Amino acid sequence: MKINQIAVFLQNKPGHLSGICRTLCDQGINIVTLSLADTQQFGILRLIVKDWERAARSLEAAGYLVQIREVVATEVDDRPGGMAEVLDIVSAAGVNIEYVYAFTFQKHNRAVLVFRFDNADKAIEAIQAAGRNVLTPVDLFTEE
Amino acid sequence: MFSATWSDTNSPLNPVSAMDYLPREQLRTLQLHRLKSLVEHTYANVELFRRRMDERGLRPAHIQRLEDIALLPFTIKADLRDTYPFGLFARPLKDLVRFHASSGTTGKPIVVAYTRNDINVWRDGVMRSLAASGCIAGDIVQNAYGYGLFTGGLGLHYGAESIGAIVVPVSGGNSERQIMFMRDFGSTVVCCTPSYFLHLIETARQLGIDMRELPLRIGIFGAEPWTDEMRRRIEAEAGITAYDIYGLSEICGPGVANECQCQNGLHVFEDHFYPEIIDPETLEPLPDGTEGELVFTTLTKEAMPIIRYRTRDLSCIEAEPCPCGRTIRRIRRISARSDDMLIIRGVNVFPTQIEAALLAIDETLPHYGIILTRTGGLDQLEIQVEVTKQHFSDEVRSLETLRQRIGEAIFRIINIRARVTLVEPNTIPRSEGKARRVRDLRQQ
Numbered sequence: 022m023k024i025n026q027i028a029v030f031l032q033n034k035p036g037h038l039s040g041i042c043r044t045l046c047d048q049g050i051n052i053v054t055l056s057l058a059d060t061q062q063f064g065i066l067r068l069i070v071k072d073w074e075r076a077a078r079s080l081e082a083a084g085y086l087v088q089i090r091e092v093v094a095t096e097v098d099d100r101p102g103g104m105a106e107v108l109d110i111v112s113a114a115g116v117n118i119e120y121v122y123a124f125t126f127q128k129h130n131r132a133v134l135v136f137r138f139d140n141a142d143k144a145i146e147a148i149q150a151a152g153r154n155v156l157t158p159v160d161l162f163t164e165e
Numbered sequence: 166m167f168s169a170t171w172s173d174t175n176s177p178l179n180p181v182s183a184m185d186y187l188p189r190e191q192l193r194t195l196q197l198h199r200l201k202s203l204v205e206h207t208y209a210n211v212e213l214f215r216r217r218m219d220e221r222g223l224r225p226a227h228i229q230r231l232e233d234i235a236l237l238p239f240t241i242k243a244d245l246r247d248t249y250p251f252g253l254f255a256r257p258l259k260d261l262v263r264f265h266a267s268s269g270t271t272g273k274p275i276v277v278a279y280t281r282n283d284i285n286v287w288r289d290g291v292m293r294s295l296a297a298s299g300c301i302a303g304d305i306v307q308n309a310y311g312y313g314l315f316t317g318g319l320g321l322h323y324g325a326e327s328i329g330a331i332v333v334p335v336s337g338g339n340s341e342r343q344i345m346f347m348r349d350f351g352s353t354v355v356c357c358t359p360s361y362f363l364h365l366i367e368t369a370r371q372l373g374i375d376m377r378e379l380p381l382r383i384g385i386f387g388a389e390p391w392t393d394e395m396r397r398r399i400e401a402e403a404g405i406t407a408y409d410i411y412g413l414s415e416i417c418g419p420g421v422a423n424e425c426q427c428q429n430g431l432h433v434f435e436d437h438f439y440p441e442i443i444d445p446e447t448l449e450p451l452p453d454g455t456e457g458e459l460v461f462t463t464l465t466k467e468a469m470p471i472i473r474y475r476t477r478d479l480s481c482i483e484a485e486p487c488p489c490g491r492t493i494r495r496i497r498r499i500s501a502r503s504d505d506m507l508i509i510r511g512v513n514v515f516p517t518q519i520e521a522a523l524l525a526i527d528e529t530l531p532h533y534g535i536i537l538t539r540t541g542g543l544d545q546l547e548i549q550v551e552v553t554k555q556h557f558s559d560e561v562r563s564l565e566t567l568r569q570r571i572g573e574a575i576f577r578i579i580n581i582r583a584r585v586t587l588v589e590p591n592t593i594p595r596s597e598g599k600a601r602r603v604r605d606l607r608q609q
Contacts, residue, residue, distance in 0.1 A: 028557070028559035030552050030557050030564075030587075030589060031589075032587075032588055032589050032592070058561050060561055060564075060565065062568070062586060062587065063564065063587055065559060065560075065561055065564075067559070084589070084590065084591055085589070086552055086553075086554065086557055086589055086590050088554065088557045088558070088559045090559045119560055120560070137559075137560075
């Protein structure tokens with residue numbers, strides 16, 4: 022039910038981001054989506070990739086500081102209000118969102134929201150109880 | 166009693182400076198007399214000193230000539246740290262009138278204490294420093310050394326008041342206000358760290374004020390090393406004469422030594438502070454003219470007499486007499502230390518203090534680097550810390566919190582706001598043996 026997300030610590034240095042992409046590319050790893058959280062001082066790059074174990078190993082071997090975190094991915098309609106509905110569900114369940122990012126999926130008119138919750142299990146329960154689906158790695162990485 | 170109202174700018178001899186010109190033979194007789202009395206007093210009242218004397222089979226009576234000072238045990242900074250707070254006092258608390266504190270090498274400061282007489286001797290050292298720099302009664306002395314536990318502020322204050330000057334106790338900081346006072350009060354003398362003064366010149370410029378047009382004519386700069394080049398730059402850009410003042414709290418504070426109008430070496434007020442130069446490896450005394458580590462003995466201190474204190478400053482005692490006519494010997498300007506102590510904005514900082522701060526946050530010491538720069542005259546301290554997997558919870562907030570906590574821990578120990586930069590693993594250079602963790606990029 023949960024997706025393993027890779028996070029990489031980045032100092033604010035030019036060329037860093039491309040170095041990471043190149044390392045993954047050399048390993049034949051495709052990035053499904055990414056999000057970059059940045060401050061004045063440093064950035065945290067969050068990546069969803071299919072083969073996260075191999076990706077994490079190759080990034081670490083290349084000298085990057087890598088952390089793996091479980092995130093929850095859910096589908097919404099790609100229309101206004103799509104995201105608001107999911108947010109209402111989790112907030113009603115008393116779950117806090119640490120961060121969230123989104124991307125559009127191969128499926129038409131659907132978008133994927135990736136959440137880091139303070140209580141992932143409770144969030145998954147609430148989302149499923151509301152009749153929505155939570156994506157598994159299989160859902161995310163199987164090509165159509 | 167010397168007149169404290171000497172204001173004749175034409176004569177070079179201010180009566181407060183009389184002892185500076187004592188003939189060598191009389192000076193040495195006085196020094197020996199004081200040394201004997203010091204050793205007796207300290208042996209009777211300070212446990213650490215008595216123990217070290219006994220270990221060497223020495224008694225106060227063994228000190229018969231000035232040269233016998235070389236028999237006496239040294240005092241080091243760790244002794245003050247280990248006897249924190251009152252272990253080196255030779256007088257009961259009821260006789261004391263002041264405490265000051267300064268940086269230790271770890272989390273705790275070192276404490277120094279003064280009787281009324283000690284305050285007066287210290288004041289006299291500062292008066293003689295000001296007089297040697299051409300300061301007279303009626304001068305307006307703007308004192309931008311930090312007031313508080315640091316000896317710089319109150320040290321210059323007491324000496325300046327006693328010489329008959331009007332003191333402006335601004336302390337450090339608020340540079341625009343400092344320039345405003347210089348202009349509006351017509352300050353004639355300024356006391357601060359040389360790097361802070363460069364910052365003041367810059368601030369004045371930004372306010373559209375040319376310091377050369379102000380009544381300011383003398384600067385008394387110390388608490389950190391500075392070069393002749395920096396002096397020339399200060400003198401040209403501010404239109405003043407810049408003098409070097411030397412001191413350390415363990416001895417009394419500022420006023421242990423000061424340049425005269427020759428600006429070529431600092432005269433040590435050696436009737437009170439007896440200087441030696443030793444070889445830092447063999448600990449043997451070296452003759453005048455040879456470079457080595459500076460050692461001081463407080464000949465007249467009562468509350469906390471200090472015998473043969475190893476300053477870790479490298480210098481030499483000039484063998485030649487000075488053209489100014491003073492008989493008290495000069496030490497060459499300090500440029501280097503024989504330990505890893507840093508001076509940041511006039512404050513002594515040891516890398517071990519940074520380590521103590523990091524260990525307060527982390528169980529194991531992360532790889533860290535210390536980078537010193539200077540912008541607009543102000544020292545900037547940056548601490549780089551390598552992020553480890555434990556620190557990296559993948560949330561911005563937790564890394565920001567970590568940065569803040571490190572910054573606060575550092576501030577708690579050294580009282581300076583450092584910029585904390587989190588860096589990637591393997592960014593801090595590793596080296597064989599003792600890691601060179603400090604990069605001092607400041608130009609002197």
